[in-house]
Amino acid sequence: MPRRRALGLVSSLPLLSMPFGAAHAQFRVEVAGVGLTQFPFSAVSFRGNDVASENIAAIVRADLERSGQFRFVEPMTGGLDETSRPDLGPWRDRGADSLLTGSVMRLADGRFDVRFRLWDVVRAQDLGGLSYPVPGTDLRLAAHRIADYIYEKLTGEKGVFSTRIAYVTKGGARYNLWVADADGFNARAALTSPEPIISPSWAPGGAQLAYVSFEARKPVIYAHDVATGRRRLLANFKGSNSAPTWSPDGRTLVATLSLSGNAQIYAMDANGGDPRRLTQSGSIDTEPVFSADGKSIFFVSDRGGSPQIYRMPASGGSPQRLTFNGNYNISPAPSPDGRWLAFISRINGAFRLHVMDLASGTVSALTDSSADESPSFSPNSRMIIYATRDKGSEALMTTTVDGRIKTRLAGSQGDIREPEWGPFLR
Template sequence: MRSWLKVLVLSTLMSLGLTAYAQLRVDISGTGAQQYPVAIADFSGDSAGSQISEIIRADLTRTGQFRLISTAASTLTYTTPIAYDEWRTRGADFLAYGTVTRSGDGRLEIKYRLADTVKRGTLDEITIVGNDKELRRMAHQVADRIYEKITGIRGVFSTRIAYVLKRGKTYELQIADADGQNPQVALRSGEPIISPAWSPDGSRLAYVSFESGKPVVYVHQLATSKRFPVANYKGNNSAPAWSPDGNTLAVVLTRDGLSQIYLVGANDGSNLRRLTRSPLIDTEPTFSPDGRSIYFTSDRSGSPQIYQVGLDGGEPRRITFNGSYNISPRVSPDGKTLLTVTRRDGSFRVASLNLANGTETLLTQGRDDQSPSFAPNGMQVLYAAVQGGRSVLAGVSSDGRVRQTLSVLNGEIREPTWGPFTNK
């Protein structure tokens, strides 16, 4: 195994440090190129209304794209006539407000409206029903609607993230809301878990487990917690990546020698087919959004760089040329941008590469930034960073202007991956 690949694998395993159950604390810096002035009033009625409003405000603030206007000394209900001139004078182009009521069986009903104070009318409205356990989900759903109605881009607040952490000698694969709250354990093991990857519909996770004494690729059904191995060949089985239709996994196997990329059926591991044939290392595959090709890391040029190859095989095409070290490719949902981890001046940073013109932008400024993952709307990037000697989850807007740190109190987390949009 080449030294750079050893470093990649070992750094992943060694960085899984001690942690404890805790909600994530979010620190934000920077602002977007455009900030929309919006007021989020406390939802009236049930006492849960103020909590719902706070979640919505926090969601919008994290993007750096909104400037929150104070709603102090204002009492609004879902049926309150809106004084558009007053809110325009306060500086709000948009005003979100509503009412929360509780039925006899304890269920919450949120009635929400979004007013456009410039056009002097209602921009959006909806009624959402759920129980107390679904409060955060409902609030995220309202925030998603506000984000989309104002920006024209689908919001990601209702999506989920997955990451690996280690508690003592126990490894956990955890799933949380996009803001890092409400963490749930999907898998607990006494052996390392690495490389989690979401299925396109968000119902399954593929990952690598060392429970059998070697790396094996599993597919895990989240609703039932049932799982099965899809790649358990001699040698190493690693780096699963889903095809856009969810039927195929690209995996890295050493069954025929050095690490090479293969395709297997995602449902049962059948129809094994070798995709790359190189005398050197090919690893870290990721599908293009159209499912016709795969980007991957290879040292066939003498140093690790990113290549692209069609699913029908053929000669891979080199993609990265900036610097002597580029790994961990991830493609934006629109297929126009490629994320990589690049080494510059001894530091590992997340870079964004425009695939049309080759322009590169360094998105992060840390010493050891790893595992980048696009939000499903392409507007934000989640990654693992080291700050103050400990691993944390971090985020950056796709233009690099807004940065956030999601840190676990008294603990460390690694290997983040952002889940897809779902219809739930």
């Protein structure tokens, strides 16, 4: 049975962690499935890349392929960089619609200047390029930004490759909250603790994470500054404090508190103050999350006899039940564009990722696995990250909203849980 973001309905399952500090186990990307439309692109090795520790063109390729919207065309031989004006005819004959060229140069101050240029092969047009002077530790970030540039130029939508994810692991007596690149690399432990850490939630802008810690031998909510590691107490009220989520403007959090004796949903000012109760039931109300426009709150309640997903006004009030298929629907995750709601539904004993079109109410199953949990949308609403059990071990997966392209981000060791995709950075 999958773990819940909040306490009260389902208990935690064991996790396995990596050591505190930089993650030694890199992630392996495995893409399965074929999308309806894919842009054929090619990328040549960046000139001078041998002076750097990361292969820029390879990282860009992996990012674009993982989105499910790009198909890689093997490059031709011959040296090209961002200053070259290539003969695009042979690339067109090869089937490429776009071509990436670039270079890496070590600067006198020890940084690296990563430069690139993108070509529209079909129209023989220069689509522009940029220069990223970065320290060696940010070479992957430069590559992710290049992938974002290409993605936006060719699809018209923002790329998410330079965003971050958070997730939780446990090994032995140590729990870790990790922050990593969207592809799973460059993982750093934001927090390590001998007590459980659950329910990470990104603040708008990506500077802070809220989470629940059991250091006080009870669930307490903290806000954590990702850059500095400083944290502050958000909720340590009587009873349980769990399942925090930020409002879209970052001024408010909603959480599950048991001040009244049973789990109910409350709103709190992000800077502190007394909580305001939003639900008034004798049941368990939990897992609150704001809609993209901040006008509604989705949550889980067993008020109808089994856990189902409801929606109510952000100020509280009469809720509307949204899920009716099956007797166990949990973990609501609305998309940033307001169109979709991802959630976990138990079907014949299997916990599977589903998505609902909020306008029509149509529900589609995205997986055929049996232990999915904790879905979270990418900030461009094109992909969903979730945890599952795959090939005998816990893993992070991403899927496109239509379920056609799935990517496994599998560490070489350990169980990985509760992923949360971060927002676009400000």
